[in-house]
Amino acid sequence: MPNLVLASSSPRRKELLEKLSIPFTIYSPNADESVDKNLTPSEIVSILAQRKAKNAADQYPDSYVIGSDTVVAHKEKVLGKPADRESARKMLLGLSGCTHSVYTGVSVVYGESVRTFYEKTDVTFWELSNEEIEWYLDSGEPFDKAGGYGIQGQGGLLVKSIHGDYYSVVGLPIGRLCRVLKHMGFPQLY
Numbered sequence: 001m002p003n004l005v006l007a008s009s010s011p012r013r014k015e016l017l018e019k020l021s022i023p024f025t026i027y028s029p030n031a032d033e034s035v036d037k038n039l040t041p042s043e044i045v046s047i048l049a050q051r052k053a054k055n056a057a058d059q060y061p062d063s064y065v066i067g068s069d070t071v072v073a074h075k076e077k078v079l080g081k082p083a084d085r086e087s088a089r090k091m092l093l094g095l096s097g098c099t100h101s102v103y104t105g106v107s108v109v110y111g112e113s114v115r116t117f118y119e120k121t122d123v124t125f126w127e128l129s130n131e132e133i134e135w136y137l138d139s140g141e142p143f144d145k146a147g148g149y150g151i152q153g154q155g156g157l158l159v160k161s162i163h164g165d166y167y168s169v170v171g172l173p174i175g176r177l178c179r180v181l182k183h184m185g186f187p188q189l190y
């Protein structure tokens with residue numbers, strides 16, 4: 001029976017994949033995450049998702065291997081994870097009162113077959129006061145998350161509305177991934 005491998009060290013992606021209720025293996029990908037600055041957000045997340053999946057697929061040639069990448073796009077800028085408190089503060093100030101887009105790319109590799117897609121979800125933030133931003137920075141949540149917030153945690157209090165797949169914002173568009181796996185012939189799904 002082919003195995004399922006999640007090429008990710010993100011605890012959120014692990015939790016989301018558990019929704020499929022089938023066993024899987026975790027592999028921490030060791031992929032170079034540098035990309036050409038002129039690429040669009042959808043190109044960036046697609047390329048990086050595929051790189052992570054292919055990196056792990058070398059170790060698991062008989063498995064379905066999933067790689068994923070998430071970035072936040074706002075006013076022509078692509079935001080990854082903030083390097084420090086100051087950069088997280090700048091990201092949150094920039095997102096305050098505005099709508100940004102969260103892009104998550106997913107790539108599934110099984111032998112020679114590769115399927116890659118991305119989801120775009122628009123998220124609108126409330127106007128944030130300086131006090132609210134400092135309070136949120138104190139939570140420690142921003143630092144391992146694209147755009148400097150996590151919608152699934154206290155960061156949910158910053159969000160006014162969302163248009164698109166919630167799970168894609170958290171890091172893995174699980175409904176679409178499930179359909180892609182099924183389409184590629186993964187046997188253990190419904």
Ligand SMILES: Cc1cn([C@H]2C[C@H](O)[C@@H](COP(=O)(O)OP(=O)(O)OP(=O)(O)O)O2)c(=O)[nH]c1=O
Pocket residue numbers: 007008009010012013028029052068069070071072081102144145146147149150151152155169170171
């Ligand atoms: C916007 C947003 C991002 N994120 C997270 C999802 C991703 O884990 C992270 C973006 O970083 P990624 O580089 O996509 O992923 P990662 O380094 O955490 O894990 P790996 O490369 O090993 O798969 O931001 C949230 O958890 N909630 C949110 O609301």
